[in-house]
Each structure stands twice: as structure tokens, then as C-alpha cells.
Amino acid sequence: MTTEVGSETEVKKDSEQLGPDKAKDNPEEASETPENQKSRETSSEEAQDSSSVPAPTSQSSPSSQKEEKASPESKGISRFLPPWLKKQKSYTLAEPKDETKKRTTGEQQVVEESECQAPDRVAQPQKSLEEAAAENQHNAKADDKEEKHSVSSAETQPAKEDGKEMEVEKVAKEKEEKQTEKEKRETKEVQTAEIKPESIPQKSPKKIKTVQCKVMLLDGTEYSCDLEKRAKGQVLFDKVCEHLNLLEKDYFGLLFYENSDQKNWLDSSKEIKRQIRSLPWIFTFNVKFYPPDPSQLTEDITRYFLCLQLRQDIASGRLPCSFVTHALLGSYTLQAELGDHDPEEHRSDYISEFQFAPNQTQEMEEKVAELHKTHRGLTPAQADSQFLENAKRLSMYGVDLHHAKDSEGVDIMLGVCANGLLIYKDRLRINRFAWPKILKISYKRSNFYIKVRPAELEQFESTIGFKLPNHRAAKRLWKVCVEHHTFFRLVSPEQPPKAKFLTLGSKFRYSGRTQAQTRQASNLIDRPAPYFERTSSKRVSRSLDGAPMGISDQSLLRDFPATGGQAAGDKIIDIEAAGQAKLREGGREEDGSPVKTPQLELTQDGKSNSLRVDGENIYVRHSNLMLEDLDKTQDDLLKHQASISELKRNFMESTPEPRPNEWEKRRITPLSLQTQGRHATRAEGPCTGVSDADKSSHETLDIVEEKKQAEVGIEETLVVDETNKGKMQVATDAGETCKVEHLSKKDSSSLPSDSSSSSSSSESEDEEVGEYQPHHRGIEEVIREEQEEEEDMKRKEHEEKIQHVETTPEGSKLNVPVEHTQVTAEDFVQENAVTIATEEKNLSEEIKQDLGEEKEEEQLKLNGDVSHVDIDVAPQIICCSEPPVVKTEMVTISDATQRTEISTKEVPIVQTETKTITYESPQFDGSAGGNAGVLLSAQTITSESISTTTTTHITKMVKGGVSETRIEKRIVITGDADIDHDEALAQAIKEAKEQHPDMSVTRVVVHKETELAEEDEE
């Protein structure tokens, strides 16, 4: 274990680091599998994203540790560096400011090193090229002063999140340590991941690549600027907002179009170039979240832009309204832009220059003029307000429509809005799912699914599937849903899915401020109302309609020198770099290849992280089951392949079925017992039973992830020495249990760590699956609507996810929440790969590592009984039925303080003060042999300097009709050198004993990774 400064983040990093290290250590594995490479690339990309990453921390080498202490930024690299490189290291220390550069070089070297170690890696030149290109860019960036400047400015404002990553040093300094750490980690990963062909020219540093961006503004004007090529979306967005003098900017966003009609929101936390696939860079500044009550906006200028947006929406027909409303809104527009009606000046046709409606008639114009006269005396701001007061009541106000088909192939529209998801057939609303009603949102390939809370009197939630035109559309819809849910329903953004361990799928999360946060921030706006000129909507009207901005605009294209290939956009072109860039882009273009994806995600995560830090997201809770790219496997997983493949097969088979698509029925009958039985047989994959417990304080982060059997194999590794018999009443008779629950709870303290994770998701298409489970915590008070039913069962505050699976008679008495997610084994595999490759959280990672391969373990391992199991409080129920066992679990997370979980008596619920991860994995035949069922629970407690992970492994065996359950618990304490391991250990044991008096400690392992990386066993 590395002894680092005390934040949890660090711990995570460590764990993450471990991953890469591992990779190094076992070059063969890594190199041989394509998936490995992918993962590596991913990590490398991550590193790129966090260009600002300070030198990586080296855990293994003593010298590096020193460095770490001295400056966190410089951590990590040293370890990877061969002795001959050490100079650089020191150099780095000496000149922190140049770190970026150095690091780059360091990376390169590292890369080389890696090459040496594993020539196989070179096998994928493309990727390596990409990386190299990225590095080059990085260099360029470092050189670019403008960049720095912008960055620095960004830093000053918490709101501006971008650029942090870009500038390592500054960020590092200003940011909290965790971020730094994170960056470090990223760096590390990069190192491991990077494979570089010798050909990579790294010497090109001096050139700064910039790309010209054009942004079409709401008033029809165009804003253009040059951006450093690796700039993140936030940089551009901030520039635009600054240009507009807009402070309440969270409602807005930048759109870009692909294929002319597919609009995509630019993710501000990610690099632009990774999102927009072609040049030129043309964006449209638009309202992203329509405030339900515009009168609550603080500034008139914000309302003004909202008005402009709505005028476009209305004139283009996107926002339908009646004749009367057209006329009324038009009249307010005139009042705002022209002032009082002046008979002299405003003659007959003054109106026809404006466009008020898609089909504007003479009659309408007359009506507008007539109404205009009645507004005499209204100031422009008042007229805008009136405009908004009327516009906001339109039924389609703020509804983002997506074409889809229902399960029967009928064309419908899915509308995402502040309150939830609306389903339209033609113009008719045929269903509606308010956010509180939705337990989970996911997509897989071109399918989009929502899991809906059971209706009254119903026991099971149902999953409703929709078919989107293609995968991208499905993902786009999913993202929009995630963003809207977060923005309108949560008090603070969720953290990106943290645990890689059991998760698959996109890690995308909305990283901006929520409405609640932006309102709060707006209250602090203290400036005189800014003067702004209202441009005539005449101009606007011309550019209306659908996809604004002429991507086809020739002038724009002209602006960009055709520099060949993809690199054309770069004004300054390093030839080599350009070439690389091309390569990279080419690779990218194919799909968002897996590689890319991870990068994006990382970036984002980092971003979100920073956000959180800035903001006060003190609590984050999310339960996600994320499914990610399939197909990417890591070496680690190889062992489990066999079992996985089997699972996969099962999965595939089962997949089609799971979707109860009859959304039309409004409630689909949830999986009934019978169904479940089936599922079990099929090896229903990952199930997410999430129950979030919120803390009232909101400091809890609950994550529950359930996984499939596929994971079981992995988890088995975790098996702990300790056995506690009789403790577990949960019995899985059948040898196969499919679910793993992963509960994690976090405190505010743990937040930082959470943020750090996220490597795998990306925008690329690779992600075929994404899941998102909305938790409504902050707002719950406000919304009680549909939650009552379940709330009883759970804590009042958090309903979140309960899934009930009835598998067995036993199950009936127990509340068994089961989510059936369709994650294919592939996904699972992928996830693992990802997980390993890019690490996120300390705990989770550690766990992962442990699971995946135990080599990396550090820290103290305590094998003993379950330390924090609250049997009473949170009863988890695991029911096992017959041979095909379906396990259902309820995972409830509660604060240590407040426990109202739903747990079943039998299943131990692990509570951690900070983070609890519980997963239950049933064993399936293929894996692990004899045990009937395994329940694992892992809980992690993270504090500032220490993180404790407890994994519980429950095995139930049936012997001759007698079932016996063993609970094996392993507690891993990870922390800095500073912490008192002994004390921590003692405490952990004590707690465990309190809960399980009869448990015994079988083994204590102290693993120190310090300079010497020594390991002790006690």
C-alpha cells in the first residue's frame, strides 16, 4: 500500500495503481489480450484527458515516495521510470510548473519502457499512435499559454470546471488533494497503458494546436473563437457565456449536430475533439434545461435568452401552440423588442418581418398587432416575463422529444422533461412516468428501458422497453434522461458510477450543477442588472428551424484550411502530430471505439469530481448498475472466462425475454414468481437491487449493485478464511446464486474518493449498455407521490429500489428486492477489464483487485467475520429456492446512524459508516465448485486517511439435507502510512466482534507498500 496523504481518494488511487502495476507485472497477460490493450488504452486516454496530471506516483520505489510527500503531483511516475529516467523525476520535483511537459516525456519514456517489457503491446499500433498523438497534443498544450490562462481563470471560478485537467499544476495546487491524487492515478494508468511505437515523435512540443470554433447564438449572431485542440467543452461553454454576459448558465448548453439532424449536447467535462467527430467545430448555444418556472430565474438576461430560445422553438414548430397563443406570444415579442406600439412607426407590415409561427398568416399578424397595442407600458423585461409565463404553460414546454417504437413496433415519441418521461403517440400523451416512478433507466444497443416502480397492489416492478432508431439514439436518450433527472430532481449531481467492480456500462453522469444548485448560486449573483441589447427576432427567425447553424455553411468550412484528413482543423500543424491525429481520429471514427470511450469517461469523471469539490455535493448517493461495453475482457478475467461464457450464453438467451415491453399496458406485470424462476434458471444477470438510503443529511452515498453470476467467479477469490456458521440464515440451496449486491455507502467524507473514479464510460458507441438508477433523495420531501408504498418497507426517506423477487416460498415472507438487469456476460467481462484497468475508488478497487487478482492487495487484511453486519436493522433477504436459485437481495443502505434499511434478517447487511458494498454472488455451477451459494458483502469505510473495506463471503452448503452457512469476512484497511494500522485493525475487529460475537479471526495480514514495499504478516 502506498502511504499517501490521507484522503480516501488516495486510497482509491492506490488501488487503481495497483491495477496498472499489475498489468505491468504481468505483461504477458496484458499484452496478449486485445481487451487488455483496450483497457490500457482507456487508461492512457484517461491520462491524456487529465493532461494536467502531475507525475504519477510510484509506489514501489522509495524515491518516488519521497517525491510524493514532497509534492503530490509528482507521484507515481517514478515507479515506472527506469533508473535512467530518474533524473527527470527529480527535475519534475524541482520544477513543478513544467510538470506537464515532464510528465509527458515521462509518459513517453514509460511507454517505451512498457514496450520493452511487453513488445506484444505494440501489436495495436493505432492505439498507440493515438496515444502518442495525444501526448503531442499534450505537449502542445503545455506550451500553450493561452490555455493556461483560461485555465487559471476557470479555476478562480468554481463554476468553471473545465480546464482543470488541462492544467495540471494549477489545478493540483488549487484543487483538493484528491483531485490531485486522481490525476496521479490517471497518470499512472496512462503509463501502464501507453504503448508507444518508437515512431512517435514527441519532440514537436512547441506548436500549439488550435481549432476554430463557431457558435451560433440564440440571437442569430455567431461567436467564434480559437480553442486549443484538447480543450474541454467547458472551456468553450464558458467562453460563450462570458461573451453573452450570462451567469445563470446551467440551463444552457452547446449543441452540435451529427448527421445534420442528430443533435448532441457537448459534454463540458470532456474534450471537444472527442465528442465532435468532424470539422469544423460548429455549435449552437441552446437552452438545455427549460426552467419550469422562469420567474425564478434571477436575471433578466437569462430570461431573455430563454425567450429567444422559445421563440425559435415556437417559430420552428418544435413547441406547438394554438393560434391564440401564437398571437399572444408574438405580441409580447413585439413589445419586448419594439417597445410600445407606435402607430406612426409601426405600420401595417412591420410585423411580417417577424416570424411568430411556423405557418404565419395575415390573420395572425393582425391579431399580434392588436394585442401588441394592449401591452403599452410594459418594459422589455416585463414583456419577456409575460412571454415566459405563457410559454411555460404550453404542454410541450421543455419536452425533449425522441422518436421511438414501442414493443409492438408502433411509432411513438418519448419526451423527456423536468418531471419525467412522457410517451406520446402522435400528439396524444399515452403514458407518463414521473421520475419518482422510475427505478432505473438503461439502454442496450438500440433499446431503451425503464424500470418502473410497482403500482399499488403490485409487487413487482416492471421494465418497459422502447426501440430507438439506433444505438446512438438510445444512448442519447439515456443521457438526456440522466441529465434531466439529475438536474431537476436531485439536489446535487450523482457521482459517476463509482464502483467498477461490479459495474458495467456507461459511467456517464450529469456533472453540472443541478437546478437546486444553480438557483442557490443565482441567489448569490450580485451585480447590477447587466445591460444587454435585445436583438430583433427578425434575425432569429431566419435561422430558425431545426438544425440551426448551417453546418453546411461554406464560409465556415473555408475558414478551415484543408490540411488533409482529420487534422484539417488544426491551424498549426505538426506534421507528425497531424498524422497521428489522423490516425487517432480515424480509429475513433469507426465507432467510438472502446478505447475512446474510456477516455471520455475519465475525463468526465475528473470533471465531475472537481465539480463536486467545488460545489457542495456533500452527499452523493447513487445506485447504479452500469453496464458497459461488452467484449472487452481483461486478462484478469481470463480465468473466469469459461464460466462467464456460459453465463453469457444464458444471458443472451434471456435477454430478449426480460423486456416486458408492453408499456402500453401502463404497468407491465412485473416478473412474477414463475417468471423469476425462469430468470433464475437463465442466470439472470446482474441484478440491481438498490435501495438507497438517504441520509437526511444527504451525506450518504448508497450504491447497490447487483451482479450476475458471472461475477461470482471473481468474487470467489475473495473468500475469506473466516467462517461463521449458523450466522447466515440465508441459504441458497441451489448452488447457483446469481446476484451480487454491491452496496456502498458513503459519507461526505468519502465523496472525494468517489469522484475519482470513472474510467470506462465514454461517449463512444461502444457502450452498448448504460444504466442509471435515479434516486431521488434531495427532493423526496417534495415528492411523495408514488413512493409511499415502498417507503414503508424501507426507510421513509429513501425508497429507491426495491426489487422483489419471489423465488421461493421463503421469498414470499421476505422482501426480496431483485432487479433483473440484462447484462450480458460480456458486459460483465468488460467491466472487469475496465475496472481493473482503470481504477476508481479505493475501496471498490481494492475489492476488485482482490477479486480479480489478489496479487495487488496491500493493506491489512483482516479475515474474520463480518464486521458490520446489521442484522436487525437492515434485514436483507436472500431467498434461495431450488436448484436454479434465484437470489434476491434487498440492499439497503443507511447511515450508520440511521438505519431503517430493509434487510432481511438472514442476510447480513453490511453497514459502513461511509461506504458499504455488499454483494452477493451466488455460485453457479461452472465456478467455484462445491459451494451452494456465496454471499459476499463488502463494505468500505472511508475516512480521510483510511479506508476500510470489508468483504463478506457467505457460503452455504447443503450437506445431506443440512445446510450450513459460513460467513467469511475480510476486512481490508487501507490507509496512509500515517494511520495507525494496529488501531484500525483493532477497531475493525472489535466492531466485527460486536456484531458477531462468535466470529473468530483467522488471519491478519499486513501489507505495506511503502518505499520498500514490504510486506508483513502477522
Place this chain on the structure above:
Amino acid sequence: MAGLGGGSAAFGRCTHAVVRALPESLCRQALRRAPGPEVDFARAEREHQLYVGVLRGKLGLQVLELPADESLPDCAFVEDAAVVCEETALVTRPGAPSRRKEVEAMKRVLESLNLNIVEMIDENATLDGGDVLFTGREFFVGLSRRTNQRGAEILADTFKDYAVSTVPVHDALHLKSFCSMAGPNLIAIGSSEAAQKALKTMQQMSDHRYDKLTVPDDAAANCIYLNIPSKGHVLLHRAPEEYPESAKVFEKLKDHMLIPIANTELDKVDGSLTCCSVLINKTSEL
């Protein structure tokens, strides 16, 4: 100003009412879902006159009374022939073929009021006004034997400002056979299973949360809410003699001016209170 109903404050505002006299053919030829006792035409007329009298005399509305048409036995149920919201009137295409001609007179009278008229000319569309519940915020359209999806779509196209949600209606003639608005945010709903199911659907479909007033009798849940400037909340509901238990429920509405109206005869041919009038809020402007 007219915009979008002006929120709940303006809900129930009404200046004009269109009614139609009862044809004698109603007694024998009016459509009915189930055979039942014969209509006492004289009594039916008295009740109807009382109804019109309340609108005109007590509430001060301008009542436009169309003459009866003996060839149209159901013509008194004018509600089905038109949906009027603010300044726009949708002239429907009633689901029962025998009633299609009822709309002609309705269209003329609406034109005389200078409303924006939209006609439902699609031959695949059917819509009875009795299936249209306007809450002040949105429309619910019952998909019944009389109203189909296409009719609902046309309604949605006509009133673009509002969400139009569809509600399956079973075991009842119309959506409003068991529910109606009893206040700006208050839905009166019957107790039958069909009514409760429809209510659930409506609740799910709406972004808004309505209060509900549950009455024991479905037929009694059909009432007429008006917001008359000089009188405030006015509610016309079925008389205690008809539905004593339901009347008790209405009597708990303290803020409402309650006007019991007997409707015993038309009830026999599935006529309810709202069926017999089209209420229009004609603002002087516009």
C-alpha cells in the same frame, strides 16, 4: 388576457351556454346503453327547463337555445357536438352515426359567437364531447365506444397548448359519465371500479396533482362547475332525491354555491348534467 386559460383562477369562467330543446323523439329513440324505464317527456322537459333556467336566470349566462330537431333524438345532448376551450371550438364527429347531423346547428351557433371553429372532418375520427374532460390545465380524452384515437388526435391538434392524454373508458358511455371537474383543481369521481381505474390513469398521466372528490354514485360525479364573478364557485350537482349519498358529499364543499338539479328523466337515456350544455367563456376582447 387570454393566454392559456390564465391558470386556475380563470377556470370555470363562463359567459355563454349553448343548449338545445328536447325533441319528443327522445323518449323512444334516444340511444341508450341498456333498456330501462321509459322517459317521462313532460318531466324531462321540466327538468331541462329548470336546468336552463339556472344557467340563465340564476347564473346570468347568455343562453343560446337551439330548437329541437325531431330527427335527432339525442340532439339535446349538445356537449357531444362540440368542445370549446377559450376561443377555439372543435366541432366534433360524434361516435354514433345517428348523431352526426347534430353538429350542424352547433357549428352555426358557435360561428355566431365568433369562435375559431375547427371541424373534425376526418372520416376515421370520432369524438364525443362527453369523453373530453378539460381540467383547466390539460385534456383527458376517454377512448370509448364513441371516441377513438383519431378523434383524440384531432382534439390535440386543435388545442395545441394543452397536453391531451388518453384514458381508456370501459363500462361507461363516456369518460364524463363518471367524472367531471368540481372545482379548479378538483375532480369529482365516481366510486365504481371503472371510474377509479380511469382516475388512476389520469393521475399517472398528469404532471399536475388534482384533488379528488369521490362520490358514491358514478352518475352523480358528473356535475358542472362554474366560476361566476358575482357568485364565486358554483356547482350544479344531482339532486339529493336522486343520489342522497352523493349529495352529502357535495354538501361538504363549503366554498361552493351548490345548486341541486334533478335529472331523472334524461338519466334514463344516459344523459348527465354536463351533456346538456356547451359552456363558453367569451371575453369581450379577442
